Amino acid sequence: MKTISILNLKGGVAKTFTAVNMAYELYRRGFKVLLIDNDKQGNASRAYGRYDTESVAPITKLLSGEWQRAGEIIQHTEYEGIDIIAANLSLFGAAWNLTREENENQIERYKRLTERTAGVSNYYDYCIIDNPPDIGLNVVNALAITDEVIVPVKIDEDALEGLDIVAEQIEDAKVFNERLHLGGVLVTSYQNTDGEAAGVEWLAQNGKYKILGVIRYSKKVAESSFMRKPIYEYSPCCGAAQGYKKFITEYTGKAR
Numbered sequence: 001m002k003t004i005s006i007l008n009l010k011g012g013v014a015k016t017f018t019a020v021n022m023a024y025e026l027y028r029r030g031f032k033v034l035l036i037d038n039d040k041q042g043n044a045s046r047a048y049g050r051y052d053t054e055s056v057a058p059i060t061k062l063l064s065g066e067w068q069r070a071g072e073i074i075q076h077t078e079y080e081g082i083d084i085i086a087a088n089l090s091l092f093g094a095a096w097n098l099t100r101e102e103n104e105n106q107i108e109r110y111k112r113l114t115e116r117t118a119g120v121s122n123y124y125d126y127c128i129i130d131n132p133p134d135i136g137l138n139v140v141n142a143l144a145i146t147d148e149v150i151v152p153v154k155i156d157e158d159a160l161e162g163l164d165i166v167a168e169q170i171e172d173a174k175v176f177n178e179r180l181h182l183g184g185v186l187v188t189s190y191q192n193t194d195g196e197a198a199g200v201e202w203l204a205q206n207g208k209y210k211i212l213g214v215i216r217y218s219k220k221v222a223e224s225s226f227m228r229k230p231i232y233e234y235s236p237c238c239g240a241a242q243g244y245k246k247f248i249t250e251y252t253g254k255a256r
């Protein structure tokens with residue numbers, strides 16, 4: 001199983017939309033995918049119909065120690081091949097409690113997900129983790145099980161500075177996970193303005209960050225989110241759907 005964290009400390013750059021649609025594009029190619037919603041907003045859980053306001057969310061139970069094994073709280077979705085560990089606002093409390101725990105072994109607090117997801121790797125080809133726009137202990141836990149980080153980037157004046165910050169966080173997190181590395185950036189909501197074109201050109205010339213793909217802005221995205229459908233299922237011909245299709249074809253080497 002390859003574990004990919006979708007991460008950017010900036011909000012609203014399409015982290016969740018990328019996690020949701022990467023999972024779907026991988027599924028379309030026949031891969032088995034585990035989606036971990038690590039964001040208390042729970043939007044990835046909503047997208048796959050597994051958002052529950054009534055009870056403590058599965059990701060919260062794993063991080064708090066209420067549940068010891070991920071295998072028992074993974075939920076199927078309507079797509080046979082996409083399973084999910086769902087989130088909701090209860091994750092806020094779990095992340096906060098982790099910071100306050102008195103624990104002689106500090107590293108243990110970073111490794112909760114490592115221990116509790118260890119048994120599931122044989123069942124999936126990919127694990128995609130949707131992260132919030134901050135580095136709390138729940139994100140540190142996610143980085144501890146991540147092989148590769150993909151950074152969605154909306155090109156604007158401070159996007160590139162934000163990228164350097166993510167790269168630094170990844171370097172720091174390597175202390176407890178030496179497999180962890182930055183896979184590259186995915187340009188999102190691209191409208192081909194002069195500013196955006198210059199930003200992409202700069203990124204390409206600079207060479208520090210690999211550009212994994214460019215996803216076009218599409219009006220269909222808001223509709224697909226409202227309808228709780230992956231973009232390719234809702235509007236396969238729109239620019240955003242075609243963008244994720246091309247990105248995953250190139251990423252996996254498997255066309256569909």
Ligand SMILES: Nc1ncnc2c1ncn2[C@@H]1O[C@H](COP(=O)(O)OP(=O)(O)OP(=O)(O)O)[C@@H](O)[C@H]1O
Nearest residue numbers: 011012013014015016017133189216217218221240
């Ligand atoms: N290609 C696109 N075209 C048009 N709108 C898009 C596209 N990608 C994402 N969006 C929209 O941008 C907004 C932000 O997307 P999303 O919620 O995925 O970002 P995020 O980085 O996960 O946000 P947060 O930091 O709050 O978790 C959403 O309204 C989403 O529908």
